Structure formats: structure tokens, C-alpha cells
Amino acid sequence: MTYHTLRLILGDQLNVQHSWYRENTDGILYVLMEILPETQYVQHHIQKICGFFLAMRAFAAQLEAMGHHVQYFKLDDTNNLQGFAANCTQLIERHHIQHFEYQLPDEWRVDQQLLAFCQSLGSSKVFDSEHFFSTRTELAELFTGKKTYLMESFYRKMRSKHQILMEPDGKTPLTGRWNYDAENRKKMPATLQVPPALQQIKDASHIVTLLAKMGVKTIGTIDPQRFNWPITRVESLALLEHFIALRLPAFGDYQDAMTDRDWLLFHSRLSFSMNLKLISPQEVITACIDYWQAHPETVPYSALEGFVRQIVGWREYMRGIYWAEMPRYQKLNYFEHTAALPSWFWHAETKMNCLSQAIGQSLEYAYAHHIQRLMLTGNFALLLGVHPDEVDAWYLGIYIDALEWVEITNTRGMSQFADGGIVGTKPYVSSANYIHKMSDHCSKCHYDKSLRHGPKACPFNALYWDFYDRHSDKLRSNPRVGMAYQVWDKIDGTEKAQILEHAAWIKQHVDGL
Template identity: 55%
Template sequence: MAEKITKLRLILGDQLNHKHTWFKEQEKNTLYVLMEMRQETDYVMHHIQKVVGFFSAMRNFAEYLKERGHQVIYLKISDKKNKQTLPENLKQLISEYKIEKFEYQLPDEYRLDVQLKDFCNDLKIETEVYDTEHFLTSREDLTNFYKGKKNMIMEYFYRDMRKKYDVLMLTEKDPEGGKWNFDKSNRKKWTGKPEIPHERGFRKDVSEILKEIEKSGIKTFGNIDVEKFNWPTSREDSLSVLNYFCKNLLVHFGDFQDALHSEQAYLFHSRLSFSLNTKMLHPKEVIDAAIAHWREHKDEIDISQVEGFVRQILGWREYMRGIYWKEMPGYRRTNKLDNQNKLPEFYWTGNTKMNCLKHSIKQSLDNAYAHHIQRLMITGNYALLTQTHPNAVDAWYLGIYIDAIEWVEITNTRGMSQFADGGIVATKPYVSSGSYIHKMSNYCKACAYDVKKKTGENSCPFNTLYWNFLAEKREFFKGNRRMAMMLSMLDKKSGDEIVTIKDRANDIINNPEKF
């Protein structure tokens, strides 16, 4: 006689951790549940590849558990029993199976954290919460680390993490290579050499999942090739991408991690963020794999390549999560620069004469992907220079990228990209004229606008918008030492030049379809 099910365990779509202690032993009285829900597909409009990617990864994980003897119920988006919200589905299952205990893992999104706490408060049965066993820090670690400090500069947190986990350390105090940070070696422009290997592809047929999504009436945007879906959606896939990165891309990752090119969507980037953010890969195993490969090939791979990669995961990723839990829920409402403009329509189409934006946006629509400099210094830079409301920028970034989950998206967008938090994450706004884009990319070469021209009809809009932004926000930044040089250059411009700049900037902001 089968053992009675008395315990229900919830697994969210970004909790696909194969190595979690929950799964070490079969518990015959335990039922695991995974759900595809309109609650999650509809809170913001998502890229179609993001929805497909999550559903595919969740389904693969459910099969993985079933193959190992765990009891699993999987609610597809099209299931008639699916109530499409977390509380309603859980209530139904608890009632149906006469569940005596409900367990879940800590969510990484604030809204789900609140929803599940509220749900458990209303339950008459026992509940228990577990860690996801994924991150290298707790929710509170960063808050405690910066307690009593004036600034929350990431570098000091990163160094502490290096020491704590003995990553690239010679002794307890001395980093390998004699430096903590090789960022200055990570800023090369790619001009066609060295040759970039093709990304590790999968070419999966996801037509059945797509039919279910379309039949359910879920509103999405972006493009997809249903017979050649190219993202890792299983543990096996994810390990394959990690292995491919180490063997083929790590050798030049650091050099070109900030480079931009119209013909190259991925350059030497790993494409591991989706696997990490869904927890199919653990950050420490990714770090360890990259370092192990570097140690075996030190004669070919410089330490700057691997340190640049480690910094993104051990430093930046954990840092951003810590900021999220320190500053939420107020963080999602921050708008310190009081920006109020709408996001231009071309963010949804890529139809603009500005070549850098056209390529970055079309690539995002085609692949649900852009690397950090495209996000920060192209689409993010333009949104900030045009003084777009951070809510609109948030919604776009959260929807368009396959790796975007609020804990990592909102801190990068609202903090790093839009300076909406007033300087919690960044000590100065990441804005630039066209000169930075020209320095790091080939975008300006085929553009309708002249990056070298500061004024006039065919001058680069980024040049106009940059000086207009400084003029508009001068009062806010006048006490910021890192902005002093740029503000002093602004002060040297004549009154007539400022009027000309402002007139054209207003035209760009109010009539984006013209540009």
C-alpha cells in the first residue's frame, strides 16, 4: 500500500537546483509541485523566449525529479485544474491531498516572498521555509558588511568574498597576480581578431510549448525560431555551456567583455546567466570550473581573463542581490532624478536611425540577450539621457531578457543604469556621449549620424543628449566630486550653445520616431 502524502513542497521556476538537500532522499509522503501560471507570465510583458525558456527548464526539472522516484505534480499553463495563481493552486492541492505540512524555499523576488508569507499566515497547517542553497551570501550579509560605512562600494565586498571563499588567493591577504582587480585590462575594442568561436548551440524544437503559450492568450513580444531554440534548459545543457565557455571563450573573455560589435551578439561572453539565475548551475561550481581551466592553461590564458569573469559572479552578482534585500521594497519606487518621460516606441521594434540602438535592441528582440555594456551604455544610457521614468525602463529590462529576475534586474537597472537610487549602487551616473560608443564598438561606422559632430542635424543624438542631461541635472550633481570635471566643461559652453543643445535635445526626447 502506497504511503499517504502528507507534505507538499513548492518549487518556483527559478529554483531548479538539482543538488538541493530536498532531493537527496526519496520521501514517499512528500509531493513536489511546479506550476506555470498567468500570475508569473502577466505581471510584466515578457519576451517569448523568456517564457519558453522558463517553461522548458521547469518541465525538464520535473522530469528529472520523477526519474529519481520523487512524486511530482506539474501544472502546465493549459491544465484545466490550474487556477493560474500561487495561493489558489496551493489551496487546491492542500485540500485535495489533505496535506499536513507545507514547505517552500526562500523566493528571490520580494513580491513572492510577501505572497508566500501571507499565504502561510492564513494556513491552519504546519509550514517551514528552507534556503535555496544557491547563493554564497545570505539575504542579510551585505547589509551587515556595510553597517557603519558611508559608501557601499562593491570592490571591498568583492575582496571580502575572495578571502572568505579562498578564490584566486595566494595567502589569506594576498591576491593571485598581485592585484585584486584587472578591470583596466577588460576594455579592448574587438575589430575582427581574434576569431570568435560560434556559441554553444542547441537548436531545440519548442513548438509544442509555444502552441500552449499562444493558446493560453499570454501576451509576449520578441522573436523566436521554434525549431532552433538556442538556450540551455537542463542541467546537462548548462554544464555543456560552462564547459564550452572554459575551453573556447575564457581565453579572451576579460579582454573583450566590454566590447560591442554589430555582427557579434555574444562575443566571448559565457551565456550562463539564465542557467545561474534559474539555479541549474551553482555560482561556486561555475567559478571553480573557470579557475581550474585557467590553472591548466596558464601559458595560454592570462589571469586578467579569469579574474574579470570571477568578479562578475563572486562580486557583482552577490552584491546586487544583497542590495536588493537591503533596499526593498522602497527601491522599486526610487526616482531621485525625477525623470518622467516615456520609453520610446522603438525599444519594442528596433526601428531607429541610431545604429547602436538599432543593433542592441534588435539583437535583444531576436535573442532575448544583450551583454552588460549594451544594456548599460547603449539602451540604458539613452533611457537615462532622455530622462525616462525608471518604472518604464524597469518593465522593459525585466521583460526582454531571458535572465531577468527582479533581484538582479532592478538593482542593475534602477541603480547602476538609471541612477534612480541617487547613488546607492553607482557613485556617478553611467552616461556618455557618442565618444564612448565609438571607442568600444563599430556601431558608429554605418550610422546615419556623425559621432564626431556635437551640433547640427546629423550630429550624434548621444552628444546632444549628454550635455543636455548635465545641464538639466546640474543642481543634483553639483556636490558630486566625480562629476566635477564634466560640470566644469559644461560651464565653459556659451549661453547660445546651451540653448541650441536644449532645443535639439527636446526635439529628440519629444519626437523619438524622427531619430
Template identity: 45%
Template sequence: MSVRNLILLLGDQLDPAISSLAGADPASDHILLIEADEEGRYVPHHPQKIVFILSAMRHFAENLSSRGFSVDYIRLDDPANTGSLDGELARARARLAPERILLTEPGEWRLLERFRQRQDDWPELELCPDTRFFCSSERFARWAEGRKQLRMEYFYREMRRESGLLMTAEGQPEGGSWNYDEDNRKPLPTGHAVPDQPHFPADAITQAVCALVATRFTDHYGALDGFDYPVTHAEAEQLWQCFRRQALAQFGDFQDAMAVDQRWLFHARIAAALNIGLLDPRRVCLDVQADWQAGLIPLNAAEGFIRQILGWREYVRGIYWLMMPDYAERNTFGNQRALPEFYWTGQTRMRCMQQAIGQTLEHAYAHHIQRLMVTGNFALLAGIEPKQICDWYLAVYMDAFDWVELPNTLGMVMHADGGFLGSKPYCASGQYIKRMSNYCSGCSYKVGEQTGARACPFNALYWHFIMRHRDQLSGNPRMGLVYRNLQRMPEAKQQALWDWGEHLLVRLDAGEAL
């Protein structure tokens, strides 16, 4: 049988409506899915992340087979597996001699460049645009052209107008405001009930993948026991509907809240499913709008959730494709400090870091404020080399793919792009963590103290960061109040904060866990 199209599907392209499958004919097309060892190792991906992707791939392959497609599935433990995507594609090409090879553009620069280079030798290889997003990279580039600042808020407003989401018939934002972020910064009240999460028991496919990962990735950080993520479209839909019923109404109020031993709170934890194609972002946003129109959820919850997908998710992808590959090398502050070992172990006396890192290692998950204002904030204040913290985020989080992780970490967390993505560094002392969580209660350190052995390390490191980058940041309008407060601070106190910050950084350089 001659093969018309050989369609390669990557592990984050498990969407039956993906562009490479458009018009696919079971009678004449073959589909290829590859478990490639190097894709699990270019950073030490969390074992649960590897299980999630491989199990979802195997389930999707079964679905395609049930629809009559010929599916060539290359397993990780296949003795002939070359370990690389292009190596396995070359083997399939030689075996099947297809008229065309179709591949939806990969979501990572390294893979897109690799397959673009292969087109020189394989003229039949065609790269299809990824149409799963509201905004194509070309559309984003047109929006960015000629702008001095590429602020997400203005991009988001344009996406609202184009999509019609939460817009009146007169072209105005529902409720009269574009953004209800001021209403979405509440800490979780003591004793406030949080919703239960659905569970997804491992079936035979997932169990087999777990056993395989347990034997092949023994040197990777993170627990494998307790894997509990949706790996099919039906399970992802179950997770989404549960969130709509139980948590969406309070998502807006508590999206920035943090609490001891509360992993999920009012978050949907659907980002990983969205990023590999188990859920459709357009339909998710329409569901949220429908819930608001039906009076089931308040406007601040609907707008806050839609902004995360229609606004932020689309924006960071646009930044990624606009700025790569040079973007990945940016390091505005010249940071060179190594990532502390406790990021991989969770062994630190800082309770907020214990909580955020501990649940990351246990579940490959932390929500955006834990990432930005706890683990990310510490990395920024401590002057960690951007590439090291970016690689850590890419490795440990279930939903981390380069297009979404790199701008979030390098730009938003580390401000290493010099303010291209964020107008100011997102830095804070321990007081922010105290305000938004109950982590400080019972911590070995005292958030009310700034220097000395009992003082919260975030406090002195915050002021040390502000002082050491005075020349770069004091002219930033959004940092003016901070530097006026510093100027009013007695010199003796400034010196004490600097000296204690230096002491903490020396300890980090010596490999000590704070």
C-alpha cells in the same frame, strides 16, 4: 498514502540541491511545479523567456520522476489551472493534506511577501533560505551595517577573502591586485575571430512548449522562432564547457566590446542558467580559478569573470533584499517620460540602438555593456521613468529576475537611487559607443556632430542631461571633470546643445522614433 512534505519548486529553483529538497524522501514527499499564467504576464515577458523557464521546468520534473519522486505538475493549459502560484498551491494542499509545505524563499519580493502572508492561514507552510549564493541576505546586511557607502569593490574583496578564490596562501589577491578592470576595456579589432556557440535543437518537450506559448502570449514582444537555449543541466554544462574552451581566455579583454551583428562575442551567456538553477555559481567560479592555475587563461580573464559572479551578482542581490520594497519606488531625478515605442520594435535610425534592441527582440539577450551604455544610457539621458525601463528590462531579457534586474537597472543604469549602488551616473555621449564598437560606421547619424539633423542624438542628450542635473551632480567628485569641461564650453555652444536636446526630447514626447 499520507504526504509528509509537499515541496513547491518555483521556475527559478530547478536545482537538485535546492534547500527545500534537502532530505526529501520519494516514499513520503510530493513535489509540486506550477505553470502559472500570471507569472508570464505581470510584465510582458519575452516569449523565448517563457519557453526557457517552462521547458526547463518540464525537463526537471521528468528528472525528478525518474528518481522516484511523485511529481504533481500543473501545466499552463490544464483547464483547472487557476493561473496563480498560490491558487494552485491551495488546490494541492486541499487534495493532499500534507503535514508540511516547503518552499525555498522566492527571489522576488512580491512573491516572498505573498507566501509570507499565506503562512497566516497555512501554518504548515515553511520558507527555507535560498543557499545557492555565496552571501546570504543576512550576511550582506551585517556587512552593510554602519557603512556610509556600500561600494561593490569592498564587498567583493571580502567575498574573495571568505571564498579563497584567486587568493594567495598569505591572504593576498593573486597578482597583487584585486581588480584588473583596466585591462578589460578593449574594443574588438577589425576581423578578430569570435568563437562559435553550441546549438540546442528543440526536443519534443521544448517544441510543445513553443507551440503553447505561441498561442497564449501572442501580444508579447519578441521572436519565438530560433529558440536556442539550454533547458537541462546537461545542456547548460555543455554551454559552460564550450565557453571555457573557446572564449574564456579572451573574455577579460573584450567583455565590454560591441560589434555589428555579433550577439555573443566572448560572453558565456550562462546567466539565465545560473539564475534558474541549471548551473552552480560556486562550481563555475572554481572552474575558472582552475583554468587560471593550469595556465589556460590569463589572470585578467579569470578575475574579470569571477568578479561578475562573486562580486557583482552577489552584491546586487544583497542590495535588493536590504532595500526592498521602498527601493523599487526610487526616482532621484524625478523622471516621468514614457518609454519610447522603439524599445519594443527596434525601429530607430540609431544603429547602436537597432543592434542592441534588435538582438534583444530576436534572442532575449544583450550583454552588460549593450544594456548599460546603449539602451540604458539612452533611457538615462532621455529621462525615462525608472519603473518603465525597469519593467522593460525585466520583460525582454532571458536572465532577468527581479532580484538581479531591479538594482542593475534602477541603480546602475538609471542612477535613480541617488548613488546608493553606483557612485556616479553611467552616462556617456556617442563617443563612448564609437570607442567600444563599430556601430557608428554606417549609422544614419554622425557621431562627430553634436547638433543638427545629422548629429548623433546621444551627444546633445548627454550634455542636456549634464546641464539639467547640474545642481544634483556637480558636487560629485567623479563628475568634476565633466562639469569643468562644461564650464569651459562657450555659452553659445552650451545653448545650442541645450536647444537641440530639447528638440529631441519634444520629438520623443510626440511619439517620434529618433
């Protein structure tokens, strides 16, 4: 077969609806590849690598069934040179290909690799991935000359631009309100039943064996014969249908809730499918809106808007900040934190029940929802003063949906405030009080949520006040945290000393908590 064009498909570009695949297949060779550097830039959860490889292989087979010509490099193929440029170069030389094409990568490091590769070629072209609501630069352009990026302003811009949940005049939001966030923060009632997770079981044993053969180090656990993440568009659409019918109605009320009773609650688990582009954000929210319109008595509007906001607002906002601020963003450390991540982040063996639950389910399922990530693991890391590089690496590795464009802005920005306020207007820290308010974890914990110091005191409490005390120079003038300092200033001097002494003890003995 003679080819004139080579097209590279990255592992997170599995969009069968892309305009590429509506073209004549003659003379075009598509290439997908499993390469060691992509398994090693952080230590990934074993389910994450299995999910990517299974989805990539299924996509390659789908393209071939559609009549496209595909070269697929498996991780252990003898002709796999373990690099995007190296493998593409050998195909270009072997087939005397004259032209190279690729889709815009979502990660800065891959973008730089491919830009450098194209400089060595005579003819190349880059295409949009045809996935997002916004362009790479749209957020930066919207806030040109402004001091901060406001998510709410960007969210309203996206809603208006794409006419999502808008009145017929095109300017007014449905119901007259843009945002129902205040109504999305309820604690899970003990009697509320959670639907079981959709079972889409497949065998990943051959991938697990491959990773062991190639010496790929991973974290987390897997039942190789019961891998339960969607790896095709068909499975992803089935998961979307399951979410809409069984979880969306209660999603709004309980999207911030946490409980020992269930790991998924009413969350969609669609982020992996969307981040691999098996399904698009447009079709996800369209399906949700269509269902709400057909069943307004079943799905509260606050639940619908809350879910739409996560996708149209937050997801696109995170991507926009990523491309506006990289590569400097990956080095920001506003608080100059230097501590190491506690050892139990890798095995979940801690007496703090909330963290044991959140980390344990992350290791078991490669998943935790946004409040577990922000207000449990992220909150503790920030209070402890962990270096943002360590926090980034852990989050990027452990979650199946974690790609740097969405992970680093959420972690280094929203969670760790290492960007000094680019993403969030205040550090998202809390004592045990918030955790108790939003979960049932505290009732079964070794530690007492009401104590600030002493052997039974919840470590969150002393670390919370220690955090504000040691960063007073940077935070006291922040109007959004003024109340914390008003409370701290009124605490008796002897009590303050005991709190800070206990915080120092926690830092020295954190691996034994």
C-alpha cells in the same frame, strides 16, 4: 499515495543538487506550476517564457526519474487555479497534507505571497535555496552604519570568506591585486574572430502554441523549432565547458566591447542557467579556475579575475542590495524623470545604429551583454529622462536572464541612477565618444558622432550635455563628474544654446530618430 508534506518548487529553483532531493521520497509531494500571473506581471520575451517552461518541465521529469513524486500544473490544465497559494491549497486539501515547505524566493513579491500563504497554514518551513555565496542579509550586515555599499569591499569579503583566488595565507589575493577591471576595456579588433555560439537546439513549438492559446502577450521573436537556450543541467554544463575553452581566454580583454559583427562576442551566456539554478556560481567559477590552472598560458589571469568578479562580486552584490533596500527601491526616482520609452525600443527601427543593433539583438536573442544594456539602451533612456518604471519593465521583460532581484538594482540603480547613488557613485552616461571608443557602430551610422547639433548630429551628444545641464543642482558637487561640468562651463554660450535647443528637439521627435 499518502503524503504528509508538500514542497513548492519555483521556476527559478531548478537545483537538482539541493539537499531536498537526497532525502527519502516517501510522503513528500513536490509541486511545480506554470501560472498566468507569472507570465503577465510584465510583458516578457517569448523566448524567456519558453525557456522557463521547458526547463521546469524537464526538471519535473528528472525528479520523477529519480523516484520523487511530482505534481506539475501546465498553464492550460483544467485544474490549474493560476496561483501559488490556490494550487498548493487544493493539493493540501485533496491529499490531507499536514506540512508545507518551500525554498527562499529570490523575488520580494513572491516572498511576500508565500509568507502570507504560510500564515494561513498550521505547519510550514522555509529552506535556503543553497545557491548563493552570501545570505540575503550579509551585505546589509557588512555595511551596517555606513553611508554607502562599496562593491569592491563586498567583493573582497566574498573572495576572502570563500577563499577564491587567494594566496595560501588566506588573506592575500593571488598576484597581489584584487581587481583587473582597468585591463578589461579593449575595443574589438576588426580581424579578431569570434567563436560561433554553441548550438543546443530543441523544439519549443508546443510552448508557443500554448501561450497563444492562453492569450499570453509577449515581445521579441522566436524560431519555435530552433530554440537555443540550455534547459537542463547537462546542457548548462556543456555551455560552461564551451565558454571556458573557446571564450574565456578573450573574455577579459573584450568584455566591454561592442560590434555589428556578432551578438555574443566572448560572453558566457550562462546567466539564464545560473538564475534558474541549473548550475551554481560555485561550480562555474571552480571550473574556470581549474581550467586556468591547467592552461595558464591560454587564459590570462585578468580574464579569469574579470569573470569571477562578475559572479562572486557583482551578482552577489546586486542581490544583497535588493534585499537590503526592497520594497522602497522599486519606487525610487532620484531625477524625477517622467518621459516615455521611445517606441522603437519595441521594434529596433531607429537610424541610430548602436541602438538598432542592441535592441534588435535583444528582440531576436532575448540577450544583450552588460555594456549594451548599460551604455547603449540604459544610457539613452537616462539621457532622455525616461521614467524608471518604464525602463524596469522593459529590461525585466526583454531579457531571458532578467529576474527582479538582479534586474532592478542593475537598471534602476546602476543604469538609471534612480536610487541617487545606492549602487553607483555616479550616473553612467556618455556621449557618442564612448560608444565609438568601444564599438564599430558609429562608422555605419546615419548620424555623425562628432556633431553636437544639427540634423546629422548623434543624438547622444546633445542629450548628454542637456542631462548635465538640467541636473546641475544634483550632480555638480559629485566629485566623479566634476570634469564634465568643467568642460560644459567652458563651452561658448551660443554653442550651449544650440546644443540645448537640439536636445529639446530630440525629445519632441524621439520616435522618429
